[in-house]
Each structure stands twice: as structure tokens, then as C-alpha cells.
Amino acid sequence: xxxxxxxxxxxxxxxxxxxxxxxxxxxxxxxxxxxxxxxxxxxxxxxxxxxxxxxxxxxxxxxxxxxxxxxxxxxxxxxxxxxxxxxxxxxxxxxxxxxxxxxxxxxxxxxxxxxxxxxxxxxxxxxxxxxxxxxxxxxxxxxxxxxxxxxxxxxxxxxxxxxxxxxxxxxxxxxxxxxxxxxxxxxxxxxxxxxxxxxxxxxxxxxxxxxxxxxxxxxxxxxxxxxxxxxx
Amino acid sequence: xxxxxxxxxxxxxxxxxxxxxxxxxxxxxxxxxxxxxxxxxxxxxxxxxxxxxxxxxxxxxxxxxxxxxxxxxxxxxxxxxxxxxxxxxxxxxxxxxxxxxxxxxxxxxxxxxxxxxxxxxxxxxxxxxxxxxxxxxxxxxxxxxxxxxxxxxxxxxxxxxxxxxxxxxxxxxxxxxxxxxxxxxxxxxxxxxxxxxxxxxxxxxxxxxxxxxxxxxxxxxxxxxxxxxxxx
DNA sequence: GCATATTATATTGTTGACAATATTATTGGC
DNA sequence: GCCAATAATATTGTCAACAATATAATATGC
Numbered sequence: 233x234x235x236x237x238x239x240x241x242x243x244x245x246x247x248x249x250x251x252x253x254x255x256x257x258x259x260x261x262x263x264x265x266x267x268x269x270x271x272x273x274x275x276x277x278x279x280x281x282x283x284x285x286x287x288x289x290x291x292x293x294x295x296x297x298x299x300x301x302x303x304x305x306x307x308x309x310x311x312x313x314x315x316x317x318x319x320x321x322x323x324x325x326x327x328x329x330x331x332x333x334x335x336x337x338x339x340x341x342x343x344x345x346x347x348x349x350x351x352x353x354x355x356x357x358x359x360x361x362x363x364x365x366x367x368x369x370x371x372x373x374x375x376x377x378x379x380x381x382x383x384x385x386x387x388x389x390x391x392x393x394x395x396x397x398x399x400x401x402x403x404x405x406x407x408x409x410x411x412x413x414x415x416x417x418x419x420x421x422x423x424x425x426x427x428x429x430x431x432x433x434x435x436x437x438x439x440x441x442x443x444x445x446x447x448x449x450x451x452x453x454x455x456x457x458x459x460x461x462x463x464x
Numbered sequence: 465x466x467x468x469x470x471x472x473x474x475x476x477x478x479x480x481x482x483x484x485x486x487x488x489x490x491x492x493x494x495x496x497x498x499x500x501x502x503x504x505x506x507x508x509x510x511x512x513x514x515x516x517x518x519x520x521x522x523x524x525x526x527x528x529x530x531x532x533x534x535x536x537x538x539x540x541x542x543x544x545x546x547x548x549x550x551x552x553x554x555x556x557x558x559x560x561x562x563x564x565x566x567x568x569x570x571x572x573x574x575x576x577x578x579x580x581x582x583x584x585x586x587x588x589x590x591x592x593x594x595x596x597x598x599x600x601x602x603x604x605x606x607x608x609x610x611x612x613x614x615x616x617x618x619x620x621x622x623x624x625x626x627x628x629x630x631x632x633x634x635x636x637x638x639x640x641x642x643x644x645x646x647x648x649x650x651x652x653x654x655x656x657x658x659x660x661x662x663x664x665x666x667x668x669x670x671x672x673x674x675x676x677x678x679x680x681x682x683x684x685x686x687x688x689x690x691x692x693x694x695x696x
Numbered sequence: 697g698c699a700t701a702t703t704a705t706a707t708t709g710t711t712g713a714c715a716a717t718a719t720t721a722t723t724g725g726c
Numbered sequence: 727g728c729c730a731a732t733a734a735t736a737t738t739g740t741c742a743a744c745a746a747t748a749t750a751a752t753a754t755g756c
Contacts, residue, residue, distance in 0.1 A: 278736095
């Protein structure tokens with residue numbers, strides 16, 4: 233079981249596959265529009281419009297819709313069309329449950345597979361500068377840091393199966409994560425929790441890191457429950 | 465948080481959606497052939513053949529392929545065709561990891577959502593008759609019981625999100641589960657483990673049940689590691 | 697006979713046209 | 727003016743023909 237050493241982390245997480253088939257590009261762009269709320273839940277999406285906009289055949293749009301439907305990002309009603317999936321509070325709670333165990337697993341595997349130095353970059357990233365940014369409500373900086381954390385963990389965990397599951401879930405909850413960040417106190421709490429997780433990971437204590445990551449998701453779930461009237 | 469009472473469990477788990485579009489029927493039938501090893505991993509599947517066999521257009525077959533690919537059951541290589549996904553040992557280990565946490569979650573939620581009587585049918589099913597059957601290597605009876613257990617748990621857990629993830633994973637590992645059952649000693653151990661889990665669930669001890677379920681998957685993983693030369 | 701080039705065949709990829717269905721607009725009755 | 731029935735439009739669903747690519751078969755040079 234060889235452990236991987238520290239690798240350079242790219243600064244910004246751009247789209248993972250810039251090249252590919254027409255269908256792939258469509259899936260990627262539509263995914264982006266959905267997770268950024270550019271196309272909010274409930275939006276109707278017409279095949280013809282997209283086909284014209286992207287200069288592709290309607291069949292390609294159709295294929296892309298099939299993939300997005302399978303990923304739970306859109307809903308297709310026969311002969312009526314496709315709309316961006318609208319999640320209810322129940323669905324979010326379900327997603328918190330699976331996130332709790334899956335992200336816990338992610339952190340545990342990541343810890344087991346790495347040397348302590350692997351986490352230096354992330355520990356530095358979650359330092360005083362970011363703390364100041366969070367206290368000043370610079371949510372973009374915090375979101376970017378969280379994305380980096382995820383990326384580093386998934387890479388270290390080294391499980392394509394797990395990566396696939398987490399990617400799907402991530403897409404579904406991203407817009408909610410952004411909103412949850414606005415709740416006063418949540419961001420700074422999340423920041424401290426991530427500091428603790430990183431500390432445990434550097435110490436190589438996989439069980440502790442997993443437990444802290446699960447606490448992190450559970451507390452996010454609590455905040456969501458408390459404020460879901462404002463969040464949904 | 466209302467708990468659900470005991471419900472009648474159907475005897476045999478047939479295909480969940482007998483009706484639906486042509487594409488749905490195709491997906492269902494191909495899924496069946498793949499998980500039963502009727503189409504073993506590596507098998508090439510040609511669009512024309514299936515279109516003719518099912519009396520549908522090639523487009524429908526193509527749509528079905530898209531869905532099966534997204535579910536990880538087949539692999540499509542551009543301009544070359546589709547083959548039944550071939551899993552390596554690494555993938556199985558990854559699947560064991562996610563099964564451990566997800567099935568643990570399933571059992572925990574199921575316990576929390578039910579009254580003790582809900583489990584009477586399953587406890588009876590995992591009784592002396594089944595123990596005898598297992599000791600006599602009647603694997604079909606055991607597989608059917610396991611399927612019942614899964615079904616009862618997923619239903620009680622009441623999370624569509626979790627159900628979706630587990631269904632996907634189940635399809636991918638079913639044929640391996642069948643083979644693992646042949647390893648001398650594994651089936652009877654699994655049987656006893658399920659008895660223990662059911663006991664904890666009836667007692668309403670969700671944490672204990674989750675822990676036992678995770679032990680169950682971890683031990684299956686151990687057996688797989690030990691015998692993977694014979695199993696793959 | 698063997699390796700390479702070339703043709704022929706089979707298979708997948710893509711498209712535009714048409715059918716089926718739903719949505720909107722129009723008409724007619726009261 | 728309001729409601730129902732009907733026609734017009736728009737949108738999705740399906741298909742069969744064609745293009746692009748890969749595989750198999752044949753021919754060619756040495």
C-alpha cells in the first residue's frame with residue numbers, strides 16, 4: 233500500500249473535460265448552468281432552443297438530457313419536456329445522510345493513503361488569511377477553499393467509485409451549500425471544523441478525521457433544519 | 465417522525481417496473497442479463513442485434529445504452545461499440561468500501577424508522593429452515609432471503625436517494641456476491657451475521673445494527689481478498 | 697510465405713423528416 | 727363577457743436513411 237506524497241494543487245477548479253464529444257460539452261455546460269442557479273429549479277428547458285444555441289442537432293441535446301436525468305439534475309416528463317430538478321426539504325435531508333457517511337469515508341481513506349506532508353498546502357490555505365476572509369464574509373474565497381479541500385481529499389482517497397458518487401451528490405447540493413453559507417455563523421463554524429479535520433489528517437488519525445468530517449456534515453444538517461424556511 | 469408498522473413482504477422480488485417505454489423495457493432486460501451473467505463481463509453487444517430482437521428502432525437501443533453506461537453496467541468505446549463492464553479487483557474493493565458505509569446507513573435509518581414488530585417476518589425467514597438450507601448449500605434460498613432483507617431495509621429506511629445509490633451498487637456486485645457465496649464457510653457466516661443484525665434492529669439499537677452491518681461487509685471484503693484469485 | 701496496401705463489409709454516429717402529443721389561440725354559442 | 731369545442735401552433739418522440747469509423751477480407755510486392 234504505497235502512500236502518495238504532496239502534489240501541486242491547481243489554484244482554480246475549472247471544468248474537468250474541456251474537450252470531448254458534442255454531447256459531453258452540452259452536459260458540461262448545462263450542468264454548470266444548473267449548479268450555478270443560472271437555470272434555477274423548475275426552469276423548463278426546450279430541446280430546440282439548446283440545439284440552435286449550440287449549433288448541434290436536437291438528438292445531441294436529447295442524449296445530454298438523458299445523462300442529466302440519470303444524474304438527478306433534471307426531470308423529464310414524457311411528451312411534456314424537461315425541467316431542472318426541484319429538491320424538497322426531505323431530499324436535502326436524505327442527501328445530508330449519505331454525504332455524512334460518504335464524505336466520512338473519503339476523509340478516512342485519504343488519511344490512510346497519504347503522508348502527513350500531503351496536507352501542508354491545505355493547512356496553509358485554511359490559515360489566518362482565509363479566517364479573516366470568512367470573518368469579512370468573503371464567501372467566494374471560502375467556497376474556493378472548500379472546493380480545494382474536496383479535490384485534495386478525493387484525489388488522495390483514490391477511489392473512482394467514491395469519486396463518482398460524490399461528484400453526483402456535489403452537483404445536487406452545491407446551490408444549497410452556497411445559500412447555507414449566508415446563515416450567520418455557519419461559515420466560520422465550517423471553517424473551524426475543516427481546520428480540525430485537516431489537523432487530524434496530518435496526524436494520520438483516520439478514525440478521528442472521519443468522525444470530525446461526519447460531525448461537520450451533521451452540523452450543516454442542523455443549520456439547514458433550523459433555517460430551511462429561509463433556505464428553500 | 466412517525467414510525468411505520470409491519471407490512472406484508474412479497475415472496476419473490478420480480479422486476480420492479482413491468483410497464484414503461486420501450487427504452488425502459490430494454491434497460492430492464494439488459495440489466496437482468498448482465499447481473500445474471502447471461503451476458504458476462506467483456507461481452508460485446510451490438511445495437512442492430514438488440515434492435516431486431518426486441519423489434520424496436522436502433523435509437524431506442526442507443527438510449528438504453530446511454531443509461532446503462534451512466535449506471536456503470538456497460539462501457540462504450542466511441543466508434544467501437546459497447547461491452548459489459550469488466551470489474552477489476554480494485555473496483556470491487558472500492559465497492560466494498562462504499563457498501564460498508566451506505567448499507568450501514570441503510571440499517572441505521574431502517575431501525576430508527578420502525579417498530580420492533582416490523583422485523584418479525586424477516587427474523588422468521590432467517591430461522592432454522594434457512595439455516596438448514598444454507599448448511600445444505602441451497603444458495604438460491606439464501607440469495608432470496610438476502611434480497612428480502614435488502615428490500616425490507618431499504619423500504620424502512622425510506623430514503624429514495626439512498627435507494628438509488630444502493631440499487632446501482634447492487635447491480636454491479638450481484639454476480640460477485642453469488643460467487644462469494646460458494647467459498648466454503650462464507651454463506652453460513654453471512655447468515656449468522658444477518659441474524660445478529662436483525663436482532664439488533666428488533667431491539668431498536670440502531671448504532672449496534674449499523675456496526676454489525678458494517679462488520680458484515682468488512683468480513684465479506686476479507687473473504688474476497690483471500691479468495692480473489694478464484695473469484696475473478 | 698509474409699508483410700503491407702487496398703478494397704469490401706460491418707458497426708457505430710449523426711441528422712433531418714415525420715408522427716404523436718401537449719399547449720395555445722380562435723371560434724361559436726349563450 | 728364567459729365557457730366549451732375546435733383549430734392552429736409548438737414541442738417532444740420515433741424512425742429510417744446517410745456519413746464516419748473500425749474491422750475483416752483480398753490483393754499486391756518482395
